[in-house]
Amino acid sequence: GAGVSQTPSNKVTEKGKYVELRCDPISGHTALYWYRQSLGQGPEFLIYFQGTGAADDSGLPNDRFFAVRPEGSVSTLKIQRTERGDSAVYLCASSRGGAGDTQYFGPGTRLTVL
Amino acid sequence: AQRVTQPEKLLSVFKGAPVELKCNYSYSGSPELFWYVQYSRQRLQLLLRHISRESIKGFTADLNKGETSFHLKKPFAQEEDSAMYYCALSGGNSGNTPLVFGKGTRLSVIA
Numbered sequence: 001g002a003g004v005s006q007t008p009s010n011k012v013t014e015k016g017k018y019v020e021l022r023c024d025p026i027s028g029h030t031a032l033y034w035y036r037q038s039l040g041q042g043p044e045f046l047i048y049f050q051g052t053g054a055a056d057d058s059g060l061p062n063d064r065f066f067a068v069r070p071e072g073s074v075s076t077l078k079i080q081r082t083e084r085g086d087s088a089v090y091l092c093a094s095s096r097g098g099a100g101d102t103q104y105f106g107p108g109t110r111l112t113v114l
Numbered sequence: 115a116q117r118v119t120q121p122e123k124l125l126s127v128f129k130g131a132p133v134e135l136k137c138n139y140s141y142s143g144s145p146e147l148f149w150y151v152q153y154s155r156q157r158l159q160l161l162l163r164h165i166s167r168e169s170i171k172g173f174t175a176d177l178n179k180g181e182t183s184f185h186l187k188k189p190f191a192q193e194e195d196s197a198m199y200y201c202a203l204s205g206g207n208s209g210n211t212p213l214v215f216g217k218g219t220r221l222s223v224i225a
Binding site: 003004033040041042043044045048056059100102105107108 | 118123146150157158159160163165200202204211212213214215216217218
């Protein structure tokens, strides 16, 4: 079946603008994760959803970052007042939701803040 | 604090030579350890996890709790093994927990 998809694949914006990044998980996967990968680093956790609720948002760097998953499927990561330091690849992953289930990653969205 | 350390940014080996990608971790508890791989222009994908005790594409990894290591090994490297490799841990039996990744090691297999 189809894997995790993310749109857009690339996003270029100006400092101070608002952006939304979308993630479509694998159908039936109840758990959804957002990670951020900066150049030369491994992915770093941002937020995790189980169903519609954010089960763990401890990785969000500050209150400019927010994510939603209103119907328990598609999720949107929202970044307000973007800064140049927000430039990174934003990865989404989903899993079936059971303990220790494999996380399947999307291709990522490359965000560039000028 | 949870941490994963991959000491090598780049590892170059000749085709047919043995490969060992190092991974050390710190975690207060019983973590679950993973190796993820990212081939050129492809997405991050799971290579293997310690609880499965499998050999995938000829790679194996043994969890050494005494040394807190989970090194990835392959006896004979192939050109198609060239990729970025990430070691990661999660909280094991604590339900769904986010992955903590190392910085990755780029493996280059030279023909």
